[in-house]
Amino acid sequence: MSSVFFNYLQIGFHHIFNLEAYDHMLFVLAMCAVYSASEWRRVIALVTSFTIGHSITLALAVFEVVKFKTSLIEFLIPVTILLTCLFNFTQANKGKQKGMGFWSMNNFFALAFGLIHGMGFSNYLKSLLGPGKNIVLELFAFNVGIELGQLLIVLIVLLVNLLFTGILPIKKRDWVISVSSAAGAIALLMIFEQGFSAVF
Template sequence: MSEFQIYLETGLHHVLDIDAYDHVLFLIALTVPYTFKDWKRLLLLVSIFTIGHTLALILSVFGIVMIKASLVEFLIPITILVTAAFHLFTAGKTAKSDNINVVGFITLFFGLIHGLGFSNYFKSILPGNPSEKLVPLLEFALGIEIAQLIVVLAALIVSYIVQTFFRFNKRDYALVVSAFVIGVVIPMILGSEIWK
């Protein structure tokens, strides 16, 4: 197996790991107000996340930014909560009226925070000095991007099925899914190590 394939698969597994579902929750919360016709906006948002995640890993690998793991683990569900709450309160509005700046900033912030959360593990699996870690880091980022697109595609398919065959309107679907994500993420926030 080539190094490229190893780091690509590590990126894929990082997002698609069922035991680390925070990433998937964020993508579901992010995707909920959109449909297939909004694919350019979704691609932009997914890429913004990947850029933030990769930037955080680069800053960490080069020792520029260090952050306490318990704080990162607390901030990850907070960003999911903010995204889901934003879409809960803006449910029923068309995606074109959404302010891409707000959602884009939240997405970039989540990418930065999540990248910092993964940075210690990433540094431990990569041997050598920081400059030797740049290419594997980009290969890993490609895996993340592909995995995120898989999750977004699955979320869009579910949304289409629910809205088309079960006759859920877009607003109700956004309300239910956003509320579900909030219900899952609140226990993550309350169970955070930061409270101990």
């Protein structure tokens, strides 16, 4: 049982922490771009919101409680990136982020967008799962692996933010706008590559 757990934990980790999963990595980058390392508590709340969202739909999709059009999810994932980048532009001049604790607007969007990303994660996991009896264990281990990979990405993003806005003479506003512009442009290209026909 422990070997099954560890195997699926590794699968989950490498599913998000590799260049082929650049869409999910890009979303995490955009999500954390407006935060500095000193705001790590807010980042934890944000990541927790995203985790709750994608854990719900990952489980529901794997157990086939919800079904969806794969092309639609592949279209919506870059949409979440683009919307996050657009939201970042409105926050660029505000300095430290303000909100109502866990229930800030940022966290609400992270939760909602997590629901979409969870369905994206489920496509890959369902392709691996067989009719075995360990589906709950495999699902849990895969999700833990995703979280470990996600937390590593968040740590890297915060360290890069610290380097450019805390050590190098770059204003936080300029950094947020630059990162969000680049991520948003990539997301826009992904949307056009998917084609709007995916919505229908």
